[in-house]
Amino acid sequence: MFSIGELSKRAKVKIPTIRYYEEVGLLAAPERTEGNQRRYDASGLERLSFIKHARDLGFSIEAISQLIELQGHPDRSCQVAKEIVVSQLSNVRAKIKRLRALEKELVRISKGCDGEGVSEECYVLASLADHLLCRYEH
Amino acid sequence: MFSIGELSKRAKVKIPTIRYYEEVGLLAAPERTEGNQRRYDASGLERLSFIKHARDLGFSIEAISQLIELQGHPDRSCQVAKEIVVSQLSNVRAKIKRLRALEKELVRISKGCDGEGVSEECYVLASLADHLLCRYEH
DNA sequence: TCTTGAGCCTCTAGTGACTAGAGGCATTAC
């Protein structure tokens, strides 16, 4: 049995975040000491590690809830899990696509300005003022 | 002179968002009719288009504030503008890098599960539970 | 056993950039 601070260190998740996960129902409320402090065991650490790993991969709290729900029913089909991962993958790919377009445009804009001129003639400011100067869709 | 609804249509920015920009000081408070409704002119539209364009490129409100401030001083050096763009570019690149790592890992995880098994043996759930199964840094 | 200091508790409010909704007044077109 260990304290929330200990759990925090082991799972590398900040204390307020742990309490937040408990509040929103991701993490089961653990036992308490007589003085009302939380005490966790190995299963708490395991669950929190699962959550952290999924968050690191960009899954939403909602998606993680569904995955945890599924974990609790070992006999259920894992189709939902597969769907969640696939949908997260397409989220990630969409974001990458958009960011690559932004990258291109930002490179182009920054090349137009050496930072040595004066605001009035600045290509950066002109580019932002006028979308028509853009070369790529974004 | 046109109403906020008209401005919204022309700049393709939602009405509450326009009011929000005014509230945080990005957009100057426009004239009002006797009945207290906002009335904009061409310069309002220009400014809002600038803001929208910068937001579409992922600049923060704070960064846009600085850019607008600079616009108001045509004689000032545009070094700050250049810096803002370069820093935004490195933000974008960092995000892309991270997302590409996630993409790889998600592809790998999703390949391990055909969605036809049972939750207990699901590779998706196992992967999330155990970071050691990961092949790529993320 | 007592004390000290680190650790824990709850609660509220703040972050960024909006978005939604309620309740009510203004404008415009017919």
Added chain:
DNA sequence: GTAATGCCTCTAGTCACTAGAGGCTCAAGA
């Protein structure tokens, strides 16, 4: 004149936390 549409302010909600205040608990050393 009236009806429909549009606009006003204000509050609260979104997501996933983060920060801080004020106060209680625990564990280790004297």
